[in-house]
Amino acid sequence: MEKMHFFQPxxxxxxFQPHGFCYAWNSGLVWxxxxxxxxxxxxxxxxxxxxxxxxxxxxxxxxxWIFLLFSVFIVACGGTHLMEVWNLWHAQYWFAGxxxxxxxGASVGTAVVLTYTAPRFLQVPNLxxxxxxxADLEARIAQRTKDLREANDALRQNRETLGLxxxxxxxxxWDRDVTAGRSTWTTELEEVFGLQPGTYTxxxxxxxxxxxxxxxxxxxxxxxxxxxxxxxFSSEFRIIRPDGKQRWISARGSVIRDGxxxxxxxxxxxxxxxxxxxxxxxxxxxxxxxxTRVADRTRDLSNANKELESFSYSVSHDLRAPLRTIDGxxxxxLEDCGGTLDDVxxxxxxxxxxxxxxxxxLIDDLLNLSRVTRAQxxxxxxxxxxxxxxxxxxxxxxQPERQIAWRIAPAVFATGDxxxxxxxxxxxxxxxxxxxxxxxxxxxxxxxxxxRGCSAxxxxxxxxxxxxxxADRLFGPFxxxxxxxxxxxxxxxLATVQRVIHRHxxxxxxxxxxxxxxxxxxxxxxxxxxxxxx
Amino acid sequence: MKRRQILLVEDNAxxxxxxxxxxxxxxxxNEIVVVRDGVEALDYLFCEGAFAGREPRALxxxxxxxxxLPKLDGLRVLRxxxxxxxxxxxxxxxxxxxxxxxxxxxxxxxxxxxxVRKPVNFEQFLTAAAHLGLYWxxxxxxxxxxNNNG
Numbered sequence: 001m002e003k004m005h006f007f008q009p010x011x012x013x014x015x016f017q018p019h020g021f022c023y024a025w026n027s028g029l030v031w032x033x034x035x036x037x038x039x040x041x042x043x044x045x046x047x048x049x050x051x052x053x054x055x056x057x058x059x060x061x062x063x064x065w066i067f068l069l070f071s072v073f074i075v076a077c078g079g080t081h082l083m084e085v086w087n088l089w090h091a092q093y094w095f096a097g098x099x100x101x102x103x104x105g106a107s108v109g110t111a112v113v114l115t116y117t118a119p120r121f122l123q124v125p126n127l128x129x130x131x132x133x134x135a136d137l138e139a140r141i142a143q144r145t146k147d148l149r150e151a152n153d154a155l156r157q158n159r160e161t162l163g164l165x166x167x168x169x170x171x172x173x174w175d176r177d178v179t180a181g182r183s184t185w186t187t188e189l190e191e192v193f194g195l196q197p198g199t200y201t202x203x204x205x206x207x208x209x210x211x212x213x214x215x216x217x218x219x220x221x222x223x224x225x226x227x228x229x230x231x232x233f234s235s236e237f238r239i240i241r242p243d244g245k246q247r248w249i250s251a252r253g254s255v256i257r258d259g260x261x262x263x264x265x266x267x268x269x270x271x272x273x274x275x276x277x278x279x280x281x282x283x284x285x286x287x288x289x290x291x292t293r294v295a296d297r298t299r300d301l302s303n304a305n306k307e308l309e310s311f312s313y314s315v316s317h318d319l320r321a322p323l324r325t326i327d328g329x330x331x332x333x334l335e336d337c338g339g340t341l342d343d344v345x346x347x348x349x350x351x352x353x354x355x356x357x358x359x360x361x362l363i364d365d366l367l368n369l370s371r372v373t374r375a376q377x378x379x380x381x382x383x384x385x386x387x388x389x390x391x392x393x394x395x396x397x398x399q400p401e402r403q404i405a406w407r408i409a410p411a412v413f414a415t416g417d418x419x420x421x422x423x424x425x426x427x428x429x430x431x432x433x434x435x436x437x438x439x440x441x442x443x444x445x446x447x448x449x450x451x452r453g454c455s456a457x458x459x460x461x462x463x464x465x466x467x468x469x470x471a472d473r474l475f476g477p478f479x480x481x482x483x484x485x486x487x488x489x490x491x492x493x494l495a496t497v498q499r500v501i502h503r504h505x506x507x508x509x510x511x512x513x514x515x516x517x518x519x520x521x522x523x524x525x526x527x528x529x530x531x532x533x534x
Numbered sequence: 535m536k537r538r539q540i541l542l543v544e545d546n547a548x549x550x551x552x553x554x555x556x557x558x559x560x561x562x563x564n565e566i567v568v569v570r571d572g573v574e575a576l577d578y579l580f581c582e583g584a585f586a587g588r589e590p591r592a593l594x595x596x597x598x599x600x601x602x603l604p605k606l607d608g609l610r611v612l613r614x615x616x617x618x619x620x621x622x623x624x625x626x627x628x629x630x631x632x633x634x635x636x637x638x639x640x641x642x643x644x645x646x647x648x649x650v651r652k653p654v655n656f657e658q659f660l661t662a663a664a665h666l667g668l669y670w671x672x673x674x675x676x677x678x679x680x681n682n683n684g
Contacts, residue, residue: 312634313632313634316631316632316633316634317601317602317630317631317632318602318631320631320652320654321546321548321549321631322548323654324548324549324552324631324652324653324654324656324659325546325548325549325552327654327655327656328548328551328552328555328656328659329548329552330656331656331657332552332555332656353655356654357654357655359654360653360654360655364633367633371635
């Protein structure tokens with residue numbers, strides 16, 4: 001009852017008139033106020049509901065507690081308007097004042113809080129900024145997506161190219177995780193091993209079964225070594241494909257270490273080198289057979305050379321001894337029994353002696369020819385003019401009375417075997433000397449000239465010459481274009497010249513006409529070319 | 535003093551006759567001892583085999599050595615002669631049909647004192663023999679060889 005007592009002044013009319021009294025109960029005015037206040041109240045009650053609904057839906061909205069504050073303050077405002085309507089008929093102004101006071105408190109509180117909080121509101125991006133940021137983000141996402149797609153495409157393309165390259169190279173890539181004891185193979189590697197794509201399984205049986213049993217221990221050892229000291233793995237071995245075909249593989253791999261430096265992975269490639277191996281084997285066997293053939297040929301040649309040497313030696317000793325006997329005893333006969341022989345008999349003996357000497361000369365020339373053929377070539381560059389002059393002097397000394405104009409070009413150098421080339425020069429000058437012997441004076445020339453498109457050495461005389469129709473017979477052994485009685489000789493000299501020049505890899509030829517003299521040309525390969533033939 | 539001998543090592547009887555004739559024609563008065571092969575030559579020099587009892591036991595003045603010989607060829611004979619203290623300084627003239635450079639080089643390398651080629655032409659042979667006789671038997675002063683055999 002005490003409580004009733006306390007509230008009595010609040011809900012009491014206190015002797016006041018209701019507010020309609022002020023409007024003189026003018027029904028139009030009263031109802032205007034009633035309807036307006038009710039509508040305001042309805043609106044004020046509806047607004048917080050909408051706000052609360054909005055907040056429920058948008059939990060991301062910052063400062064949501066402000067909306068709650070607004071709601072309280074607006075509901076309170078709505079309450080004051082309801083009180084206005086109530087006061088038209090009930091003069092409980094204390095109660096209405098209390099409601100107003102509450103509204104005032106809520107309003108002032110809200111205003112104060114808002115004043116202090118407003119600067120912080122500014123930090124919240126406005127909508128256009130939100131939209132722009134959002135659009136930027138969208139664009140960046142789109143760009144990132146595009147980049148990713150391109151990278152992905154490039155990666156796929158690379159993968160395809162790598163796949164093609166592996167296929168083309170008959171190779172594949174493996175990656176072995178040592179710690180986990182697991183290997184991954186590319187499909188190309190499976191192909192190398194004759195496996196269907198995706199069928200390589202990492203069980204311990206598959207790998208040893210693919211390996212040639214003879215090569216497995218060595219490969220295992222090489223892998224273990226690489227893992228132990230981190231060195232590059234490299235090995236060649238044979239595999240046996242599931243279809244039983246054997247292939248050669250060259251494998252290489254690198255060791256990858258974990259954070260603590262322990263080898264924990266090996267990555268590498270296997271290449272099918274069967275074709276290379278076969279080619280190598282072919283080359284090796286070809287080489288071997290070539291070497292055998294060369295060795296055989298060399299042995300044959302060396303045997304032939306030895307036979308030739310012993311033949312020449314034999315000729316040198318045994319063929320000459322009987323000649324010496326014939327000549328010696330012919331002379332002994334002439335000396336000891338000259339008195340009992342008439343001139344015809346003596347002439348017969350002289351013919352016998354001349355023939356033996358001719359035979360002796362033939363043997364000597366033949367031996368010379370064979371010596372030229374067998375001799376080892378020692379190439380050097382030397383003054384050929386000096387050799388020509390020296391031979392010319394020797395010739396002149398044999399018959400000082402002969403009138404020969406020697407025209408020897410100075411300092412003509414040659415590269416070749418000095419001893420053999422001297423033999424050639426001796427024969428050429430002998431020839432010139434001999435075929436100019438019927439002329440009271442003669443010119444013999446030596447030099448270097450252009451002939452038949454190349455630079456050639458030449459020996460030229462103005463002697464008897466020869467019929468060019470027989471030029472090709474000049475250099476054959478025992479070929480003579482003149483009668484022995486006319487110009488003595490064995491027919492071996494020019495053959496010897498040709499042998500010497502051919503052995504140097506050069507050419508020799510002659511030009512002449514009857515009674516027009518003759519010119520002999522020869523070439524020698526240049527100093528740096530290894531033209532000399534055995 | 536009796537002239538010391540000339541040792542001619544020659545298997546060819548014709549060559550032997552011609553060499554002896556040539557030497558005689560060149561007025562070589564020394565006795566010419568002829569042996570037929572390399573073994574006989576060494577036997578003669580070292581007074582062994584068939585020549586064990588030969589007198590006098592002195593070495594010849596000069597040995598004329600053919601290269602192509604039965605049993606033991608000339609170069610082997612020369613090697614043995616030069617290797618033996620008793621015959622190390624014996625003048626040796628190689629008398630050969632061969633003019634192979636290899637033979638000449640080997641002959642001189644093994645210590646031949648001369649290398650003479652037997653020419654086909656007998657007149658040239660005579661000249662060579664005369665020169666030989668003059669040089670080795672007249673002009674050349676041989677070393678004093680202490681012969682352990684005699």
